[in-house]
Amino acid sequence: MSKCKGKGSWPELVGVIGTVAEATIERENPSVNAIIVPQGSSVTTDFRCDRVWVWVNNHGIVYQVPTIG
Helix, strand or coil: CCCCCCCCECHHHCCCEHHHHHHHHHHHCCCCEEEEEECCCCCCCCCCCCEEEEEECCCCEECCCCEEC
16 A cells, blocks of 8 residues: 555546546545546656546546546
8 A cells, every 4th residue: 555645545436527526536635636637648657645647538527536646
């Protein structure tokens, strides 16, 4: 497990609108920056305790569990 502070995974947000998920994540763990990423985009693969990728489909809906990384 990581040594990151606070909540680190949000499985309950799969199926939620991306902007709502982003706000929820940042409210539940103020130490992170939630970043919405459209499906098919590329992102850096380095691990960071202050970042959560929020993967959304073409309709802006979260399709993958957001986790710190």
